Amino acid sequence: MAREDTRRPPATLHDVAREAGVSLATASRTLNGSTRKVNDEYRARVLTAAEALGYVPNLQAQAVARGRTTTVGIIVADITDPYFSQIAGGIITATDAEGLVATIGVSGRDPEREVRLVSALRAQRPSGIVLVGSRVADAELTSRLTSQLRDFEAEGGHVVLVSQAGLPFDTIAFDNIEGAGALARRLADAGYRRAVVLAGPEELLTSRERTQGFIEGYAAAGHPSPSLEAVHSAFTRDGGYEAMGRLLDQDGERPDLVFAVNDVMAVGAMARLRDAGLEPGRDVAVAGFDDIETLRDVSPGLTTVRLPLEQGGTTAVELLVRRAAAPSLVRLPAEVVVRASTPALR
């Protein structure tokens, strides 16, 4: 069957108006919301015509005519990563509850690409951009990103950052430091003394905050762990696996606790432990961060810090819609979740 047989361009408002025997203005007013009232009979005729022609308004044209869009641009580092997909889920749900269109770009954890994506997104003249960051401590990149975002705001757009505070835009920040700190205090109190942090990439801010929070927490508990060190690696499962391997290859006493800065890395670390014939939890306690849904049933259950990821997404959209006068910062609390991977805590 040839597919182009019945090709026929979509009905326009003009078509509807003609069909209904009214003016373009009237058709527009009845179909696409206006403060103006239109006569019930006309209204009915327009509605019927629209239905008959299968009219669907052309959003692009509306955007051009109105001078604003209902689009929200989302940028995430990696949609495949449950951390991002949960936040993105929240954003998408919230956007289409607000009748907004969500456009998505994936930076692949490449800050350069992130900057380019912002610029590409701006071409769509979205009403807002939500950047779910893997922000990085690099002054030059940060300044390029900031300047792109500033330009966008100067044009009337609205930027919301999810994840990292410190930039002059509306921000949803998760309590990384506090969460990691609380976890550390409890672990320290429970008696773990040779803790190691699987810290992710050195320049990644999320990693840094969690590492820092954890170390400070240990100190605050009055049990500064002299051997407390941070091993850097990729922010992924493989990163966790590989870093754990390096740790095991080292001489000296084996750690009694490994804190990975995210759950995915923790799972990688657990796999590496098993490959070395060690039982995670029993031989080496493991803790993670994020409380990723998909990972809640790993065995032994992973002690972690829960973040309201989805809520972060929805809150971001709220901020976008209710556009405050000055940049605001919403902090979302973290909560320690104790499971079997840190037996001393039970």
Add this chain to the structure above:
Amino acid sequence: MAREDTRRPPATLHDVAREAGVSLATASRTLNGSTRKVNDEYRARVLTAAEALGYVPNLQAQAVARGRTTTVGIIVADITDPYFSQIAGGIITATDAEGLVATIGVSGRDPEREVRLVSALRAQRPSGIVLVGSRVADAELTSRLTSQLRDFEAEGGHVVLVSQAGLPFDTIAFDNIEGAGALARRLADAGYRRAVVLAGPEELLTSRERTQGFIEGYAAAGHPSPSLEAVHSAFTRDGGYEAMGRLLDQDGERPDLVFAVNDVMAVGAMARLRDAGLEPGRDVAVAGFDDIETLRDVSPGLTTVRLPLEQGGTTAVELLVRRAAAPSLVRLPAEVVVRASTPALR
């Protein structure tokens, strides 16, 4: 700091042309790709002006003027589910490699909502729609969906379905039946005799195919399992957990193998087994489907069927771009992955 201080609308092509002292047409031709050649000096002036003004073309306006967009609409059931997020990842990567804009909608596994999303998407006049389905065996819904999609194609759009064959559109189908069949044959040969299928929702086509493939595979192995039954439940972790519970509550001999129609359900089932004091793998073998990345390190390792999910996404975009004359069907192969959760297989 008030944010609106320096508010200034984005530069238009008109601004650029004026700044460069050339006509609109020339500016358009140099900036936004055209077959027409423009004088090097003019070109340079336009480029400089554009740079100076921070000009970013207005995609909406281009779309209106050109009568076509570079947008691709994506509809998935649940971006939080790793199955969908991996496919979506493939789609997004491929779209922006092609310079297309990806717009995303989430149906929440509600077929009604899916139909509405298609209709909403059409308002954006995307060049294509990729529907990553949880298609369902309901004639009325299917026909409404089909008719929406048909209308869209009649308008010159292009539809690609990922997941379920059988509708008159380009389709990427995973080898559910063959994959489940191959898995079943191996398990049957390995000696499992009291197999049960955790089958997901009765009306979900993916569930059906996998269940059917598995049962047929068992029969084909010459070991028709008389007790082989299918227990229905939600397609989620909780569905797996709950169905496993029902199974355990039943009288009679305990199954020696549970095949869940996806990994997430399998993990739920494993959790339920543990809660009942049973050790997955040892006491009851477990197998899943999808080989979700995040779940590759669960313990015991989950025997499953690997699907090239990301590739499915990229292939979908390829189909979209190279728009064939007649609907084509691309089948993507499944591959059995044996791990520790089915010890008899090792």
Add this chain to the structure above:
DNA sequence: AAGATGCAGGGAAGCGCTTACCAGAGGGCG
């Protein structure tokens, strides 16, 4: 009863862009 007021429809301008078409310049050719 006559002007004032309110109300809803329609005409048309305009959003930012593309592109068909026109016009002028330059070059090649017989």
Add this chain to the structure above:
DNA sequence: CGCCCTCTGGTAAGCGCTTCCCTGCATCTT
């Protein structure tokens, strides 16, 4: 040297829609 072709810049007509503004009519006011 005139003709025609080619080449490139500009003009202006749209694309599908919104919305300002005008108009005619019904209603109100005194």
